[in-house]
Amino acid sequence: MSLAVPSLKVGLSRDDLMMRAGVLVLAGVLLVMVGLPLWALLAKGFEDRDGKFIGLANYISYFSTPALFQSALNSLQVASITTVIVVPLAFLYAYALTRTVLPMRWLFQGISLIPIFAPSLLPGLALIYLFGTQGFLKVLLGGGSIYGIDGIVIAQVFYCFPHATLILTTALATADARLYEAADVLGTSKRRVFFTVTLPGAKYGLISAALVVFTLVMTDFGIAKVIGGNFNVLATDVYKKVIGQQDFSMGAVVGMVLLAPAALAFLVDRLVQRKQVALLTARAVPLVPRPKFARDLFFTLFCLLVSAAILAILGMAIWGSLIKYWPYNLSLTLDNYDFAKFDSNGWDSYWNSVRMALGAAVFGTVLMFTGAWLNEKTRGFGAMRGVVQLLAFLPMAVPGLVLGLGYIFFFNAPNNPLNFLYATMGILVLNTVAHFYTVGHLTATTALKQIDPEFEAVSASLKVPVWKTFARVTAPICLPAILDIAIYLFVNAMTTVSSVIFLYAPDTKLASVAAVNIEEAGTTAAAAALCVVIVLTSAAVKAAHLVADRFLFARLQVWRRR
Amino acid sequence: MTNYLEVRNLSKRFGDFSALGDVSLDVVEGEFVCFLGPSGCGKTTLLRAIAGLDPQTSGTIRQKGRDVSALPPAQRDFGIVFQSYALFPNLTVADNVGYGLVNRRQNRGAIARRVAELLAMVGLPDAGPKYPAQLSGGQQQRVALARALATSPGLLLLDEPLSALDARVRLRLRHEIKALQRTLGVTTIMVTHDQEEALTMADRIVVMNQGAIEQVGTPQEIYRRPATAFVADFVGSMNFLAGTLMAPDRVRVAGVDFACPVQDGLAPGQKVSLCIRPEDVRVRDLPADIVNRVPVEVAELDFVGAFCRATLKARAAAEVAVTADFSSNLIRDLGVDIGTKLDIALPPDRLRVFA
Ligand SMILES: Nc1ncnc2c1ncn2[C@@H]1O[C@H](COP(=O)(O)OP(=O)(O)OP(=O)(O)O)[C@@H](O)[C@H]1O
Numbered sequence: 038m039s040l041a042v043p044s045l046k047v048g049l050s051r052d053d054l055m056m057r058a059g060v061l062v063l064a065g066v067l068l069v070m071v072g073l074p075l076w077a078l079l080a081k082g083f084e085d086r087d088g089k090f091i092g093l094a095n096y097i098s099y100f101s102t103p104a105l106f107q108s109a110l111n112s113l114q115v116a117s118i119t120t121v122i123v124v125p126l127a128f129l130y131a132y133a134l135t136r137t138v139l140p141m142r143w144l145f146q147g148i149s150l151i152p153i154f155a156p157s158l159l160p161g162l163a164l165i166y167l168f169g170t171q172g173f174l175k176v177l178l179g180g181g182s183i184y185g186i187d188g189i190v191i192a193q194v195f196y197c198f199p200h201a202t203l204i205l206t207t208a209l210a211t212a213d214a215r216l217y218e219a220a221d222v223l224g225t226s227k228r229r230v231f232f233t234v235t236l237p238g239a240k241y242g243l244i245s246a247a248l249v250v251f252t253l254v255m256t257d258f259g260i261a262k263v264i265g266g267n268f269n270v271l272a273t274d275v276y277k278k279v280i281g282q283q284d285f286s287m288g289a290v291v292g293m294v295l296l297a298p299a300a301l302a303f304l305v306d307r308l309v310q311r312k313q314v315a316l317l318t319a320r321a322v323p324l325v326p327r328p329k330f331a332r333d334l335f336f337t338l339f340c341l342l343v344s345a346a347i348l349a350i351l352g353m354a355i356w357g358s359l360i361k362y363w364p365y366n367l368s369l370t371l372d373n374y375d376f377a378k379f380d381s382n383g384w385d386s387y388w389n390s391v392r393m394a395l396g397a398a399v400f401g402t403v404l405m406f407t408g409a410w411l412n413e414k415t416r417g418f419g420a421m422r423g424v425v426q427l428l429a430f431l432p433m434a435v436p437g438l439v440l441g442l443g444y445i446f447f448f449n450a451p452n453n454p455l456n457f458l459y460a461t462m463g464i465l466v467l468n469t470v471a472h473f474y475t476v477g478h479l480t481a482t483t484a485l486k487q488i489d490p491e492f493e494a495v496s497a498s499l500k501v502p503v504w505k506t507f508a509r510v511t512a513p514i515c516l517p518a519i520l521d522i523a524i525y526l527f528v529n530a531m532t533t534v535s536s537v538i539f540l541y542a543p544d545t546k547l548a549s550v551a552a553v554n555i556e557e558a559g560t561t562a563a564a565a566a567l568c569v570v571i572v573l574t575s576a577a578v579k580a581a582h583l584v585a586d587r588f589l590f591a592r593l594q595v596w597r598r599r
Numbered sequence: 600m601t602n603y604l605e606v607r608n609l610s611k612r613f614g615d616f617s618a619l620g621d622v623s624l625d626v627v628e629g630e631f632v633c634f635l636g637p638s639g640c641g642k643t644t645l646l647r648a649i650a651g652l653d654p655q656t657s658g659t660i661r662q663k664g665r666d667v668s669a670l671p672p673a674q675r676d677f678g679i680v681f682q683s684y685a686l687f688p689n690l691t692v693a694d695n696v697g698y699g700l701v702n703r704r705q706n707r708g709a710i711a712r713r714v715a716e717l718l719a720m721v722g723l724p725d726a727g728p729k730y731p732a733q734l735s736g737g738q739q740q741r742v743a744l745a746r747a748l749a750t751s752p753g754l755l756l757l758d759e760p761l762s763a764l765d766a767r768v769r770l771r772l773r774h775e776i777k778a779l780q781r782t783l784g785v786t787t788i789m790v791t792h793d794q795e796e797a798l799t800m801a802d803r804i805v806v807m808n809q810g811a812i813e814q815v816g817t818p819q820e821i822y823r824r825p826a827t828a829f830v831a832d833f834v835g836s837m838n839f840l841a842g843t844l845m846a847p848d849r850v851r852v853a854g855v856d857f858a859c860p861v862q863d864g865l866a867p868g869q870k871v872s873l874c875i876r877p878e879d880v881r882v883r884d885l886p887a888d889i890v891n892r893v894p895v896e897v898a899e900l901d902f903v904g905a906f907c908r909a910t911l912k913a914r915a916a917a918e919v920a921v922t923a924d925f926s927s928n929l930i931r932d933l934g935v936d937i938g939t940k941l942d943i944a945l946p947p948d949r950l951r952v953f954a
Pocket residue numbers: 613616618636637638639640641642643644645792
């Protein structure tokens with residue numbers, strides 16, 4: 038006979054209680070920032086204009102409106118084409134960066150990142166200068182027009198290229214040199230090595246890159262807005278429904294339709310990534326490419342070409358912003374940078390952006406890092422930590438436009454005690470932090486997993502409160518990751534359009550939104566000028582980060598030296 | 600002698616897997632105890648349960664008469680050194696060692712004095728201003744030890760503290776840690792899977808296997824009188840000869856009867872293993888009437904340094920093989936070589952019988 042032994046009830050120390058309270062607060066904050074707005078959006082789709090529950094009626098009317106349904110097909114089409122173009126391009130570029138001997142590798146790598154620092158509007162504007170009705174290369178199109186699917190795809194390729202390149206560079210950089218040596222010893226042909234070793238090794242990276250690009254295109258709003266012409270996509274539909282027709286319920290429905298593919302892509306990616314972990318071995322030997330003239334020449338030329346295209350688009354936007362009256366008076370001027378002439382907010386919208394980006398960087402970094410730490414290090418409390426983990430991952434699957442819409446419904450509800458946040462800088466910061474939460478959370482979690490797991494055990498044995506060890510040891514050690522998160526948030530807050538387009542008030546208008554408005558009003562040059570200011574700001578911040586990383590850090594972190 | 604630590608019926612489950620099953624153990628004040636066992640047997644699990652870091656599923660732990668079973672680690676009294684040392688890399692050695700002192704509202708001078716004293720104690724008087732990354736593995740180990748001892752805990756827990764070090768440093772540190780422990784008189788539990796480490800350092804060894812304790816005893820007891828076949832096999836080398844128990848004090852192997860110590864727990868007719876350590880096999884000056892005499896032939900001779908390990912085949916039954924340790928003197932004196940025929944004896948008081 039066996040008696041059931043009562044399971045031990047473990048007492049909680051002050052540290053445990055404090056950390057659990059922290060996890061609870063974090064769960065609450067994430068619920069407000071992510072969970073409840075999405076819930077509000079979901080609910081809105083089942084209501085009519087007066088807020089009465091009408092079941093699936095909105096969805097039925099959506100799928101029976103051919104024009105709306107066509108947008109969904111258009112979105113899928115653009116996303117597929119862009120993915121098919123970007124992924125091979127990015128693969129070759131990443132291959133060149135990691136597997137060949139490239140002169141000035143760092144420069145090519147840097148150029149490939151440029152689009153990240155620009156609002157998605159920028160490539161659209163540059164294309165208008167090049168191929169628009171007044172474009173000086175318009176002849177190249179024959180009788181065609183850049184407004185529509187062609188323009189969207191070209192601009193999307195520019196916009197998505199760095200994201201795919203980053204993922205594939207990481208995937209190709211983690212190759213195991215021993216596999217190649219083995220293949221070499223066995224006398225395998227180069228072609229076969231590529232198809233049996235290189236490609237399978239990068240398989241998960243390729244899948245991930247494809248999914249990321251697909252989602253980016255599906256959910257981006259700026260490009261289709263600027264250069265889409267009459268070619269409607271889901272993202273522009275949401276905007277038109279909400280801003281144009283004030284039809285919030287239908288906007289919510291389109292938002293849910295937009296959410297589906299993004300969420301699906303995210304799920305597939307998580308499943309794929311889980312498999313990959315098993316593939317990496319700790320004993321892998323990093324591959325160092327050896328010079329080979331023909332190959333290196335080919336890839337250098339290829340990288341030159343791609344870099345030239347990126348620089349051309351950026352250069353065109355800059356040039357366009359400096360021109361007096363395109364295409365009639367090509368003399369240079371700074372008039373277009375006098376934003377007060379084009380938008381009542383003038384330069385204020387730029388300073389709003391900077392303030393918002395700083396706010397998001399500070400608030401977001403503190404929340405993400407402390408949150409990741411709480412969730413990693415709290416003993417027990419599994420269910421609540423699971424909730425936090427879920428809420429932290431959710432934003433990755435949610436398009437900015439959809440989250441922004443959810444914010445309207447949730448925060449603007451008259452009975453919401455948080456209603457006071459509506460139309461303030463606070464809601465913009467909150468929304469931006471929520472939108473970019475997952476990457477920051479993951480960065481912090483990865484950094485925390487890399488440090489010794491026993492620091493908390495040691496401090497408990499020494500009777501030092503756990504928060505003291507967090508402040509004195511854990512956070513200082515993770516400083517590089519913390520700065521990475523802050524810079525990531527700053528840059529994204531500067532460039533984001535989609536998540537904040539519904540949330541600004543007249544006095545909190547952001548530069549990226551102002552650029553959309555100015556462009557809508559027909560002043561391409563001023564919109565380009567605003568985009569250029571944004572690029573310069575975020576690139577400067579990133580450059581300052583790199584410099585600080587190199588020089589300041591070496592001094593602050595003597596302890597890393599052996 | 601009072602029990603400093605009393606572990607009663609401790610069990611630990613990870614889901615369906617039972618990592619510890621009903622473990623009970625007493626540790627006397629001031630004692631140095633080693634948990635010894637193969638990888639995955641639950642040594643770390645038991646140590647972490649004692650510390651409260653990964654609480655047991657059921658069972659009780661009393662420390663100095665106080666029931667600490669359900670207390671979080673911060674409310675227990677112990678210092679701990681991990682295999683990774685877990686030194687804080689961004690703090691100097693002095694700050695690491697003083698980490699637990701700063702919290703006790705002592706003044707700076709007192710802390711600095713205590714830190715200097717601890718660093719001198721572990722033989723690193725000048726390491727204070729350095730960072731951990733600038734120290735060798737052995738030095739880091741000592742800093743971790745000094746940090747764990749700084750608050751004068753009643754119990755010192757060490758999880759494989761030497762396993763990351765190279766052989767020479769390990770040997771030296773064994774003696775240093777043992778000497779330090781003896782001077783301070785701090786009750787110490789060390790986890791190791793290195794039997795030599797356990798035999799040289801421990802006052803008592805706890806041999807574990809598959810989540811259970813196989814035997815607890817002094818190094819001599821464990822080595823001389825292993826309680827189970829597992830202990831006999833795991834600690835030191837042992838010959839296992841398959842046989843049958845004929846009478847309480849007789850085992851038959853390949854048709855030959857051997858005298859052995861009286862076996863109470865085993866029934867005659869049972870299949871057993873007759874065991875003897877290689878160094879206990881007698882060859883020299885065998886009296887004519889010696890019991891358990893076996894005529895053998897040398898089949899292999901492996902040079903191991905200080906001695907040779909010989910594989911001996913019984914001349915009457917070639918399938919019965921015994922390894923024996925022969926000193927270089929013996930080999931020279933008796934002219935032992937492969938193929939040499941000689942007689943050996945298995946002294947009954949050195950024989951062990953396991954079911
Ligand atoms: N968190 C855990 N979840 C599931 N199983 C675990 C966990 N921790 C330990 N185990 C299992 O419990 C058993 C005992 O583990 P433990 O770490 O105590 O072994 P050990 O004796 O210290 O081994 P080693 O010498 O390798 O350190 C092992 O089989 C291990 O796989």
